[in-house]
Amino acid sequence: MTKQFAFALATGLLPAVSTVAATSVTAFVAAQPAMAQQVSNAQSVRWIQVEAQPTLREAEARARAYAGRLEGVNGFRLGSNWYAIVLGPYTESAAELQLRNLKSAGLIPADSFIAFSNQLRQQYWPVGASSLNVAPVEAPAQTQEAPQPEPVAVAPTTSTEAVVGLPDETKREAQVSERALDRDARKALQVALQWEGYYTSTIDGAFGPGTRRSMAAWQTDYGYEPTGILTTRQRAVLMDNYQSVLAVLGMAPYEDQTAGISMAIPAGMVEFDRYEAPFVHFKTKDGSDVQLVMISQTGDQNTLFGLYDILQTLEIVPTGGPRERGKNGFTIEGENDKISSFTQVKLLDGTVKGFTLVWPKGDDKRRALALGDMRASFSSLGEQALADDAGLDASTQSLDLLSGLEIRTPDLSRSGFYVDNKGHILTTTEAVQSCARVSVNDAFDANVIASDEALGLALLEPASAQAPIAFASFVNAEPRLKSDVAVAGFSYEGRLSAPSLTFGTLSELTGLNGESELTRLTLAALPGDAGGPVLSTSGSVMGMLLPARGTNSRTLPADTSFATDANTVAAFLSAHGITASTTDSVASVDPVELNMKAADMTVLVSCWN
Template sequence: MRRAFSAIVIFVSLFVAGAAVAQQSFWVQIQATPTLRDAEDAARRYAQTIPDVNGFRLGASGWYAVALGPYTEAAATDRLLDLRARAEIPGDAYIANSDAYGQQFWPVGANALANAPVAVPADEPAPEAVADEAPVAEAEPAAEPAPEPQPVLVEETRAEALASERLLDGDQRKLLQIALRWEGFYTSLIDGDFGPGTRGAMAAWQAARGYEETGVLTTRQRNALVQGYTDMLASMGLAPVTDAQAGISVTLPGAMVGFTRYEAPFAHYEGDEGVRVVLISQRGDKATLYGLYDILQTLEVVPVDGERQRRDSDFAIEGANDEIVTYAYATLADGAVKGFMLIWPQGARVTDAQTGAVSYEVDRRRALVLDAMRESFASTGPAVLDDNAGLDTATQSIDLVSGLEIRRAEKARSGFFISPEGAVITTTEAVDGCTRITLDESYEAKVTALDGDLGIALLMPVQPLAPMAVGELLSFEPRLQSELAVAGYSYGGRLSSPTLTFGKLADVKGLAGETTVSRLDIRAQDGDTGGPVLDQGGAVVGMLLASPSGDGRLLPADVGFAAKSETLVGFLTANGVPVAATDIQGALTPYDLSALAADITVLVSCWK
């Protein structure tokens, strides 16, 4: 009787050559992975030293297999044992038939499933061909001893697997469920109870690996499942870390990140794989917590798209873009604000060939690390990073917050309020190609009207917005050479208020005689585009347009163009926006003119 837990050995005899029966193809399956990219990497790696490497999709499971073949059963057995003995393939490699294999992805364009099984593997010498000539009599060679039969490992029967399974203790049973969950087959409780959910997960794992779907793992299968999970854990190095200066204890992937520096209120942990952990430690109260919540969302490492949840004593932020996936958490603890951020590189981009939908391959290690961090995160007491911790050696820049880069818009232009409801007028160049538009970097806005010929765009805030003042459009044309000023964010929002750039009205028409624009003698910046052109009394006489481009001409730096106030009135009226007009001319002090400009001018930011 065969014993459970022992490898079951049978002996295979070689068939006599020339047997006139059709032979089934057999394969040495050496690896199975859940992602195509990992499978392609594995196939490419094995193909450098082993011939006959093929890659197949494993049925409908979504997994991918790397296998050698096709061989006859005897050749597959010899191949498996030989490569195992030379440690060229994993110890859990096994023999499979063609039933589990679907579409071939490696080598590209190949169809090895249609090939006849090979009796001699490619890297073994084939029998020499016999020359077509008369035989030469030779002495009879001495009889060779019969070849030793080769042992082949086969799986336990279901009854034997159940018998060995009964000897597992509670922790071992839970570990199997954890490993099945890691592999993506189990989603229920980790309780060590092998009910229908666990049995179904085991059967699905067996199918993905090309085993018989019994729903009961054999000893070898259990070892392979657990080994894959433990190898993954070892590669990440999950271990508890206590940062005494920050007053935080948390489990971190020590093989992936290590401490690099303090830059209050952050402790930075970084590594070579692009994974980053930032511990947050700051004196403060609820107001500090809420302020941190707002600040984090201005950082490049916290993408805009994702869930946000802020409560009385804590908050959680999730965000993802083409490059990273971020989770941030902070809470009030021991009279301070403490938390962490996990920043993980995004997986490979995948585009659906039929729908064009974009998704990303999931790195399942992130979920494991995040769960470990959330479960283990704790404050170790009142200790907190000093307000100046690390700042004496830190790189100082207005684009950085404690070593983390502030998110900057793709481009920043100007606009101005023209209605009490917060409607803003700007140029089409300011909003061209934007996936998201903000006013003063705080308020979302939508384009409600465009006129490409005039170069004018109308924006409305998504949420109600009450401006301090609105621009009043001058109802007549100013005199040539009169002094004017453009109000705009010349430096892309780096300054908190708009800048006034002074100039003169050079012509009431464009260079080609256009009557909808006027020409200015002024040295404006790109950031001023869309800003109001004001006379000395603060009336709006036009809107600064983007400099002409694409015609092969380069105009002098002091040439600018503005859409006239009457042009703006026509555009606004056509789009149902009431116009505040004035026919009063006056002279404000530079201080008063600057204050008026600050009230009506708005920073228009374009995000992509």
């Protein structure tokens, strides 16, 4: 919106600008002024025609979209089976003024024009209405008590320049000019004060003590005398600041017939990109870093609940924030140090529809304006929803993508294993260093309750009660050199759903430098295996595999691995209140049983930030 438009609103010269609702930030729209008279001559009635559609269905959809943002929206059939969407009715002067203002504000198409009643046939919108008999809206009358200054034509640059031509006023003069404002102009001022953070009460157009205190606080912060009554110039500054933000957001009605969704979007910040079921992707515009995803698919409550779980695995939905799920919809809020995310999804017309808005962190005021309007305007256009294969033929397929959205992945994943029947887990310190959150098997979180950097051991306690199927039994006798061993671990850091067994031999009972707490294995482990149990052929645990070792000046053979031995692990556990289970069994088990034992005790440990 232009600053000239904001000036007219603030001074009462614009006859039909209001907020649709307290939560609607783009609803400076056509409102009915207090003064209206019945005009008997039909030729004096004017309408603003904004669109014409060739079918009734298209026309109704467009009328619905306009009605969500503008007052006075009507639909009439024209000749030759065309259907018009019009605003009105107005007197001649009011129509001309309104046409100019709404065009300049970008709220209606640039080719909108004035139409006459005799060009309109049967009314189809709103259903059952008879607007041809309604008295037209007049332009606001000037009062002797509060003569209104002529708008000052200035370039749309800064707020200071936009109001330089406005007269300054005494408190008494400000009271007089304020009384000339209609209710919609008063509500608009409350909305602007609310956005600035000064007004927290109901948007009702009544200037009570709360509004007066907020005006005085705003005046103080902007260097004005805190009278609690805004002058014409101060109202223009307040509204101009607010309108400048609206202009950047570019909130505009948007309909997607393919997805069956109608809502307002920040068109100045995002633009349509592609379909990739069940999402409609909008890409960031002009470096705004704002991202919008509409959600549309056919489904029922099971679909809704499944989507609730899936969305929380996405990068655009941070883990920190409230979640609320009901039987017919849910909301998810998320926030991290980079973005704020809001998701709203509803079960409507036999479909699951909603949106996710992603906003850069630190821009909360503009985000609140946009989000309030989006939530208030969101609606389903019926049973139409994205086809299950919409856009998938051209999509990029990846394990880390879900319909074009990046799935949240951990910073690091390693292995671990249960060491008692209460679910305590032993893993490598590498797996839990500098983690905001540690998860186990992507199923539950765990807390680090003890660690020893020198030994490379970390002990985890599950955040919720667990009852593992199996846990480690440590060998209590010295193992035999050159015996067969196996390491159970998530070699590929969770890309496979179960741990793998990597086979090798016990090559030395110490480290290369004689470290008594280590054993050396000839075994080609991968990074994800670290933290996993080293198993004998009997299924007993001989120790825990450590991350690959080496120095900048020496590279070890690829099949050289090291493990902390069973005695050292048992002593570490005992020091922290865990009594390790031991066994002296040396009887080999068949590979199937060994694999089952390994799978039951080994877990995936993931570090998240």
